[in-house]
Amino acid sequence: MIGAQVAIADDHPLFRAALKQAIIDCIPNAGMLEAECFSELLKLIEQTPTLEIIFLDLHMPGNDGFTGLTQLVNHYPDLIIVMVSSDCNGDNMQKAINFGASAFIPKSADLTTIATAIDSVLEGNVWLPENNQEGVDQQAALNHQKLAKQLAxxxxxxxxxxxxxxxxxxxxxxxxxxxxxxxxxxxxxxxxxxxxxxxxxxxxxxxxxxxxxxxxxxxxxxxx
The missing domain is CATH 1.10.10.10 (Winged helix-like DNA-binding domain superfamily/Winged helix DNA-binding domain)
Incomplete structure (x- = not known):
């Protein structure tokens, strides 16, 4: 996906910088846009019809839990959404995938792990960290899957x-x-x-x- 248009939606400059470095390593000549709040991200999407990938912070301003993710999946189904967060328990990760994300990257991940996740997503796969099943409520996961399909x-x-x-x-x-x-x-x-x-x-x-x-x-x- 050489030259892909990528948006990083996160209100933490240091993490945006880390993501940008990983993206540069994985996607040659990527065009990168940045947003510090969800409303700013929506404007970028409208202004950039060639946008292909979004890295979305779970807790950025204007994004309440998974409402931002489901809104993007519902309104822009062709976009690839990668969730990023420091809330990286198994339930959160599985819920992100159930609601339409292609990956969940913990903010504690190093550049090598972030690059691995990006490569996997670019190959059309769903990526989660190893041992992500820890703390997953299986019945809740099934309920989330049902709700995700209904919302879609x-x-x-x-x-x-x-x-x-x-x-x-x-x-x-x-x-x-x-x-x-x-x-x-x-x-x-x-x-x-x-x-x-x-x-x-x-x-x-x-x-x-x-x-x-x-x-x-x-x-x-x-x-x-």
Whole structure:
């Protein structure tokens, strides 16, 4: 993948520098873009239609848990997403793959390991560190796989509506924010409930919020 366009979305300059070095070693003449928050990344994606690979920090500003990953997978299915994080327990790693990432790279990884991960992804493989099964809740993993498939079945607009539902917005406010008719919102909500196999919008919102639990739980552990 000579000359591929790559974006590094991370708010830590030192880790971005380490990633850039590994990318240079693995992808000759790579074009590299950087973003310090999720909204900045979305602008880069819109401005760079040739973008192929994104390295996404799990906890960067604007990215709540795995909501950013699922949004990218849903809206831009052709992009290769590599998650990076210091929260590298087995459950987080497996969840990232379940929700559509091609790899999960711990921030503690050395340049050789990062390069190995990049090479594996470029070959079309899914990459996780060795011994990644430690701490994995198998039933939770199955639930995440099911939710990932359901979210992937949503259209980008349905995904946007779901995010608004999870934020507690009513149909009228969603219609205003997304600049669509309220009747259209109602149709989207009905389709969302069917695809997520839930009976009401509260349960749909809870399904979306499941994506944010990892971030909140791990930050609480760090602070305690």
């Amino acid at each position: 079945s949503l259209t980008p607009q349905q995904y946007n509506v779901l995010a608004q539902i999870a934020d507690g917005q009513l149909n009228k406010q969603i219609a205003y924010d997304l600049k669509i008719q309220e009747t259209t919102v109602k149709k989207h909500v009905s389709a969302i409930l069917e695809k997520l196999q839930v009976n009401n919008r509260t349960l749909a919102g809870l399904a979306y919020q499941e994506l944010m639990h990892t971030a909140a739980e791990n930050e609480a552990l760090v602070e305690s």
